[in-house]
Amino acid sequence: MNSIKEYLSKRKEIVDRALEKLFIPPGSPEVIYRAMAYSVMAGGKRLRPLLTLATAEGLGTPVEEVLPLACALELIHTYSLIHDDLPAMDNAPLRRGKSTCHRVFGEAIAILAGDALLTMAFELVAEYGLKGENLRKVPAIIARLASAAGVQGMVGGQVLDLLAEGKSITLAELEQMHLRKTGALIEAAVICGALAAGSSPGQLAALGGYASRLGLAFQIVDDLLDREGSAEEMGKLPNTDEAHLKSTYPGLMGLEPAREEAGRLYQRALACLEPLGKSGRLLQQLAGYLVFRTG
Numbered sequence: 001m002n003s004i005k006e007y008l009s010k011r012k013e014i015v016d017r018a019l020e021k022l023f024i025p026p027g028s029p030e031v032i033y034r035a036m037a038y039s040v041m042a043g044g045k046r047l048r049p050l051l052t053l054a055t056a057e058g059l060g061t062p063v064e065e066v067l068p069l070a071c072a073l074e075l076i077h078t079y080s081l082i083h084d085d086l087p088a089m090d091n092a093p094l095r096r097g098k099s100t101c102h103r104v105f106g107e108a109i110a111i112l113a114g115d116a117l118l119t120m121a122f123e124l125v126a127e128y129g130l131k132g133e134n135l136r137k138v139p140a141i142i143a144r145l146a147s148a149a150g151v152q153g154m155v156g157g158q159v160l161d162l163l164a165e166g167k168s169i170t171l172a173e174l175e176q177m178h179l180r181k182t183g184a185l186i187e188a189a190v191i192c193g194a195l196a197a198g199s200s201p202g203q204l205a206a207l208g209g210y211a212s213r214l215g216l217a218f219q220i221v222d223d224l225l226d227r228e229g230s231a232e233e234m235g236k237l238p239n240t241d242e243a244h245l246k247s248t249y250p251g252l253m254g255l256e257p258a259r260e261e262a263g264r265l266y267q268r269a270l271a272c273l274e275p276l277g278k279s280g281r282l283l284q285q286l287a288g289y290l291v292f293r294t295g
Contacts, residue, residue, distance in 0.1 A: 073185065
């Protein structure tokens with residue numbers, strides 16, 4: 001393909017088609033399927049499934065083989081967004097350019113839609129395990145996903161985020177929060193693609209180092225866009241971190257130092273990929289696209 005943008009566009013189309021099939025035809029009760037589909041199909045960058053596909057493809061595994069895992073990553077991510085947007089959390093009115101799930105379907109259905117997406121994700125992983133020789137890979141994949149979504153990952157990171165609102169925290173504490181809240185699922189997306197491709201321990205270590213640094217760089221850029229971006233570019237209201245008295249990288253470091261730190265993390269992520277040679281080329285390009293994005 002001619003460019004990383006073309007690659008991402010084509011792979012995003014594949015992911016979107018696979019996700020859409022999960023909700024057609026809708027089951028019963030119909031409202032919960034509509035709420036799930038509304039949130040999943042609202043758009044988004046599909047970063048996590050794209051990382052899964054790019055990792056597996058770089059290691060020689062066809063897209064079709066890992067597509068269920070890629071979709072599972074997106075379902076887990078979307079569940080977390082639905083719950084993060086609830087009035088008890090961030091009380092966000094806008095997500096992916098549309099009204100948030102609880103604004104459209106009510107809080108109760110939004111909570112249940114998030115629960116259902118999380119459960120469906122593990123259903124997809126289980127179904128993946130029933131095909132060919134995938135069964136031996138599934139325990140490690142499930143363990144990684146569960147850890148990334150649970151207390152050691154997103155849930156724990158969100159708790160740290162809530163506890164830090166309105167308080168002064170250190171840069172180390174902010175990093176720990178985002179390694180869990182954002183980084184854990186990004187790292188899981190890469191590692192699950194690698195596990196599906198039968199990676200060696202050395203490859204897994206290199207990819208884990210890449211993903212953890214990319215996750216932090218991605219979060220810093222997200223913080224910068226919250227300060228400098230528009231609702232049209234981001235699909236959500238800007239300056240929400242400041243409104244909720246949240247600690248951010250620009251807030252603790254300043255805009256330019258934060259931008260420079262994102263660049264350093266990007267370079268470290270690329271360095272982690274060096275042992276992979278050509279197998280890491282897609283991930284190198286993907287990192288550049290994400291870290292230097294404008295929306």
